[in-house]
């Protein structure tokens with residue numbers, strides 16, 4: 001069985017015909033895949049994806065950029081408390097928010113999640129803002145990770161957590177082999193997934209941040225965009241697995 005750990009926005013979603021074709025393929029081969037979504041979405045946005053945006057039901061989900069893991073049985077999402085305990089050790093949300101406020105140039109996205117705080121930033125100042133925030137973290141003794149995606153979204157999450165680490169934790173816990181795991185993504189917040197696993201699909205519409213990180217490594221660079229790109233990559237890997 002293949003474990004597919006895939007980002008949602010810009011990877012599976014983004015082209016309705018591509019989504020339709022990909023879903024058709026996954027449904028036809030449902031017994032061959034353990035499907036995990038790995039996304040910046042929270043649980044409400046995940047459900048919206050399932051019920052109004054056409055995503056098929058996964059077997060597990062890594063939400064809020066790796067800060068939450070859920071296993072799914074009969075459509076019921078159950079949070080993994082062991083993961084929560086692991087990442088909460090060094091997390092101080094209030095101090096992270098105060099540090100962001102002190103930079104004076106981060107606008108809150110207004111979402112309150114237990115292990116993630118999200119901001120809008122000015123794309124032209126992304127590197128400068130990252131450095132400023134890192135300085136504040138040092139001064140305030142905050143141990144956290146900064147993830148910037150699409151240049152304008154900045155997330156702060158616990159230091160020992162990201163989509164990749166969450167994926168590693170999940171497959172180990174479920175006894176799924178890493179060598180039959182395929183990741184898929186389109187942007188900078190998927191880089192960690194590609195660092196944790198050795199097989200992956202970079203969709204044709206991927207941002208340069210992910211392309212650069214995936215460069216010169218043995219990942220499948222799809223020509224097609226979004227769902228079509230994931231499908232192209234899955235067919236490539238399925239054929240490769242058969243010939244090994």
Ligand SMILES: [Mg+2]
Nearest residue numbers: 007009010186
């Ligand atoms: Mg994405």
